[in-house]
Amino acid sequence: xxxxxxxxxxxxxxxxxxxxxxxxxxxxERPYVALNMVSTVDGKVAVGGGxxxxxxxxxxxxxxxxxxxxxxxxxxxxxxxxxxxxxxVPERYVPERLARGQSAQPLAVIVSGSGQxxxxxxxxxxxxxxxxxxxxxxxxxxxxxxxxxxxxxxxAGEETVxxxxxxxxxxxxxxxxxxxxxxxxxxxxxxxxAGLVDELFLTFAPKLVGSAGPTIVEGPPFxxxxxxxxxxxxxxxxxxxxxxxYRVHHLx
Amino acid sequence: xxxxxxxxxxxxxxxxxxxxxxxxxxxxERPYVALNMVSTVDGKVAVGGGxxxxxxxxxxxxxxxxxxxxxxxxxxxxxxxxxxxxxxVPERYVPERLARGQSAQPLAVIVSGSGQxxxxxxxxxxxxxxxxxxxxxxxxxxxxxxxxxxxxxxxAGEETVxxxxxxxxxxxxxxxxxxxxxxxxxxxxxxxxAGLVDELFLTFAPKLVGSAGPTIVEGPPFxxxxxxxxxxxxxxxxxxxxxxxYRVHHLx
Numbered sequence: 001x002x003x004x005x006x007x008x009x010x011x012x013x014x015x016x017x018x019x020x021x022x023x024x025x026x027x028x029e030r031p032y033v034a035l036n037m038v039s040t041v042d043g044k045v046a047v048g049g050g051x052x053x054x055x056x057x058x059x060x061x062x063x064x065x066x067x068x069x070x071x072x073x074x075x076x077x078x079x080x081x082x083x084x085x086x087x088x089v090p091e092r093y094v095p096e097r098l099a100r101g102q103s104a105q106p107l108a109v110i111v112s113g114s115g116q117x118x119x120x121x122x123x124x125x126x127x128x129x130x131x132x133x134x135x136x137x138x139x140x141x142x143x144x145x146x147x148x149x150x151x152x153x154x155x156a157g158e159e160t161v162x163x164x165x166x167x168x169x170x171x172x173x174x175x176x177x178x179x180x181x182x183x184x185x186x187x188x189x190x191x192x193x194a195g196l197v198d199e200l201f202l203t204f205a206p207k208l209v210g211s212a213g214p215t216i217v218e219g220p221p222f223x224x225x226x227x228x229x230x231x232x233x234x235x236x237x238x239x240x241x242x243x244x245x246y247r248v249h250h251l252x
Numbered sequence: 253x254x255x256x257x258x259x260x261x262x263x264x265x266x267x268x269x270x271x272x273x274x275x276x277x278x279x280x281e282r283p284y285v286a287l288n289m290v291s292t293v294d295g296k297v298a299v300g301g302g303x304x305x306x307x308x309x310x311x312x313x314x315x316x317x318x319x320x321x322x323x324x325x326x327x328x329x330x331x332x333x334x335x336x337x338x339x340x341v342p343e344r345y346v347p348e349r350l351a352r353g354q355s356a357q358p359l360a361v362i363v364s365g366s367g368q369x370x371x372x373x374x375x376x377x378x379x380x381x382x383x384x385x386x387x388x389x390x391x392x393x394x395x396x397x398x399x400x401x402x403x404x405x406x407x408a409g410e411e412t413v414x415x416x417x418x419x420x421x422x423x424x425x426x427x428x429x430x431x432x433x434x435x436x437x438x439x440x441x442x443x444x445x446a447g448l449v450d451e452l453f454l455t456f457a458p459k460l461v462g463s464a465g466p467t468i469v470e471g472p473p474f475x476x477x478x479x480x481x482x483x484x485x486x487x488x489x490x491x492x493x494x495x496x497x498y499r500v501h502h503l504x
Contacts, residue, residue, distance in 0.1 A: 004257055004489075008261065041454065043295020043296070189463075200293070200460075202293065206483065206498065207481055208452075208480040209473055209478075210469055210470075210471050210474040210479075215296065218462075219462050219463055221463060222461060227460055229459050246293065
């Protein structure tokens with residue numbers, strides 16, 4: 001892996017790139033939140049219906065490093081519906097997690113307004129890690145009882161999900177200090193619009209797909225004549241694939 | 253400006269970054285074609301209806317450098333409709349253009365299927381540069397006669413525009429060796445799908461807009477399960493703004 005930014009550049013093993021992202025200790029109100037996404041150079045997050053085909057082995061290795069540092073990995077239920085998704089980290093990361101006082105596996109947090117999760121996702125329903133469902137009161141009463149016994153229920157909001165409340169509960173009642181958000185684009189939008197995101201990790205895959213999917217953030221414009229500013233914290237290259245780390249500033 | 257890639261990194265004045273992009277001499281069949289676009293980190297090319305608000309002063313400086321090296325600057329008629337657009341380069345570039353045997357200003361090439369161009373665009377209809385309209389036979393008969401006398405007509409295709417033919421005519425009959433494409437997204441898609449693009453310059457503006465516009469390439473997927481591969485040629489940073497140069501490979 002080439003380090004491009006900040007200078008001076010240099011080379012480092014992929015395994016060291018995000019081995020310690022240096023995330024700060026969060027305050028009591030919510031976890032420290034980083035998003036991790038992969039897009040093509042023309043901004044698309046999906047090829048043929050899923051993100052799995054976009055990134056390289058290096059991308060997957062960095063994703064696992066970030067997950068290994070997180071207390072929880074959050075995704076929207078749409079991601080779970082789109083692919084057989086798991087946020088489990090390889091066994092080799094478990095000793096260092098335990099040594100840091102973390103659970104063996106990050107808490108798998110699913111956000112769903114409806115409370116209805118697909119049952120045919122073995123990787124998500126598999127053994128060895130805890131799961132939480134963040135949903136509103138409407139969704140909470142709709143959860144399949146057979147699924148509910150495998151889920152920690154985080155009720156935040158009424159008709160819709162109040163993500164600020166959900167993150168506060170994850171911090172206060174589930175001990176989540178560092179939360180990695182893995183999309184999809186609409187969940188990213190909701191988190192960003194509510195000022196709940198601290199960092200963005202983005203893999204920039206060296207390809208153009210035309211239009212085969214949404215972008216990393218989908219929803220209404222954040223401001224009529226503005227945008228959420230980012231500060232570049234780091235940039236790496238593996239061949240022609242680029243890896244960015246940005247600080248996300250808050251409009252609020 | 254920081255040079256990030258290829259290594260070793262270093263600093264250089266903005267004015268030197270693309271002062272000589274080293275574009276090769278093209279063959280007889282078409283010009284050497286580079287696209288130049290700006291997008292936000294969430295892949296959007298427009299904020300509030302135009303791209304003008306996305307890039308910084310450094311972005312604009314690099315755009316002028318690339319235009320100053322090009323024999324022609326091509327845009328879709330939609331860009332002309334969306335903003336008061338001009339591809340003229342500042343006077344200070346004129347002596348070096350003349351010394352290289354180029355016209356004082358790049359040929360302004362507009363692509364339009366309908367042949368109908370807005371009249372209320374003073375920057376485009378202004379003095380001091382030549383204009384060409386690439387259109388099909390259907391569009392050619394619809395051109396406003398008052399506008400036609402200010403345009404070199406390049407008739408390529410019948411009902412629709414055949415860009416391969418258009419580029420061949422620009423090369424053979426108008427002497428265009430290096431053509432800079434400035435979008436929009438649908439024209440980019442057509443050029444890429446036809447295998448007519450050699451390079452992509454992309455400014456990556458450090459902001460997230462949610463969804464306020466299309467991406468740099470808009471149209472159907474290039475392939476059901478594939479994409480056009482890119483090779484990273486160079487990367488620069490000005491603060492948190494990034495500038496990429498990619499080689500575009502051909503699927504054909």
